[in-house]
Amino acid sequence: MTARRQLRRLAACALAAAVATTLAACGGSSDSAATTTPSAVLGPQTELFEGTLAVGGSAFYSFTVQEKSDATVMLASVATSTAPGTSTNTVIGMGIGSPLGTECVEATAVLAFPALQSPLVSNLTPGIYCVRAYDVGNLKSSVNFAIRIVHS
Amino acid sequence: MLALAAAGCGSDNTSTTTPSPTATAGTDTFTATMAPRGTAIHQFTASAVGAVSVTLTFTNPPSTVVGLGIGIPGGNIGGCDLTKTVQALAGSTAQLTATVEGGQYCAGAFDVGTVPSSGVLVTISVAHP
Numbered sequence: 001m002t003a004r005r006q007l008r009r010l011a012a013c014a015l016a017a018a019v020a021t022t023l024a025a026c027g028g029s030s031d032s033a034a035t036t037t038p039s040a041v042l043g044p045q046t047e048l049f050e051g052t053l054a055v056g057g058s059a060f061y062s063f064t065v066q067e068k069s070d071a072t073v074m075l076a077s078v079a080t081s082t083a084p085g086t087s088t089n090t091v092i093g094m095g096i097g098s099p100l101g102t103e104c105v106e107a108t109a110v111l112a113f114p115a116l117q118s119p120l121v122s123n124l125t126p127g128i129y130c131v132r133a134y135d136v137g138n139l140k141s142s143v144n145f146a147i148r149i150v151h152s
Numbered sequence: 153m154l155a156l157a158a159a160g161c162g163s164d165n166t167s168t169t170t171p172s173p174t175a176t177a178g179t180d181t182f183t184a185t186m187a188p189r190g191t192a193i194h195q196f197t198a199s200a201v202g203a204v205s206v207t208l209t210f211t212n213p214p215s216t217v218v219g220l221g222i223g224i225p226g227g228n229i230g231g232c233d234l235t236k237t238v239q240a241l242a243g244s245t246a247q248l249t250a251t252v253e254g255g256q257y258c259a260g261a262f263d264v265g266t267v268p269s270s271g272v273l274v275t276i277s278v279a280h281p
Contacts, residue, residue: 046255046256048224048225048226048227050226050227050233072253074224074253076223076224076226076233076235077223077224077226077228077233077234077235079228079233079234082227082228082229083228083229084191084219084221084228084229084230084232084234084237084262085219085221085234085237085262085264087221087223087234087235087236087237114235114236115235115250115251116204116222116223116224116235116250116251116252116253116257117201117251117252117253118253144228146223146224146226146227146228146233148224148255150255
């Protein structure tokens with residue numbers, strides 16, 4: 001084997017090792033000694049969908065489900081500002097569905113008031129989904145909201 | 153190629169992997185000095201569905217009215233998106249209760265315009281499932 005060929009093989013191995021290291025970092029583990037198992041059970045993911053809802057407005061958030069499981073959606077907060085003490089019991093609409101273009105097409109929807117329990121539960125197969133929050137005519141001014149989504 | 157691999161991570165700042173549930177029911181008590189317009193927030197994990205009771209047990213100066221709130225960790229002031237709030241004086245009976253499901257929550261106090269410039273010392277107990 002020529003020296004040039006050996007050098008080329010060495011470079012290829014180094015590049016492969018670097019790529020493997022980079023990809024392993026996607027798993028979020030900070031333990032460099034741990035091995036990455038691609039088929040590992042991912043467990044539940046918690047996502048926070050925060051935003052501002054205008055009078056008559058709507059907003060949605062997309063997320064990816066990787067394992068078949070129930071997804072729970074909790075309207076945790078509706079407030080007239082980000083300051084503490086401005087929470088309200090205002091009912092808004094909340095739905096879960098699939099993104100289509102720039103829209104979220106709901107499959108299931110509920111009227112929800114802020115609480116620390118999830119009024120919306122949907123059994124989802126792997127894929128991309130969205131949660132949509134919208135005014136149902138109750139808003140007199142814009143509000144800040146926080147929605148917790150737990151899925152696998 | 154490395155840049156491509158790194159870009160493929162597509163990390164989402166708002167997504168976290170929930171660790172295996174190791175929380176247990178109990179009562180967390182914390183004390184903090186709250187500044188004017190400040191907050192004193194504590195995070196806790198509920199292990200199951202159940203009732204959470206938040207009790208403001210002590211303030212110094214005494215008889216200081218403060219806001220009490222419960223919610224989920226988030227981006228609002230104090231790092232807590234509040235669901236329910238009340239104004240309260242210190243006492244031995246829970247001033248704020250809520251039903252929760254298993255997961256991470258936050259509770260604590262906030263100034264409602266009554267905290268003196270020297271601050272107020274608050275002690276709060278959070279009993280959770």
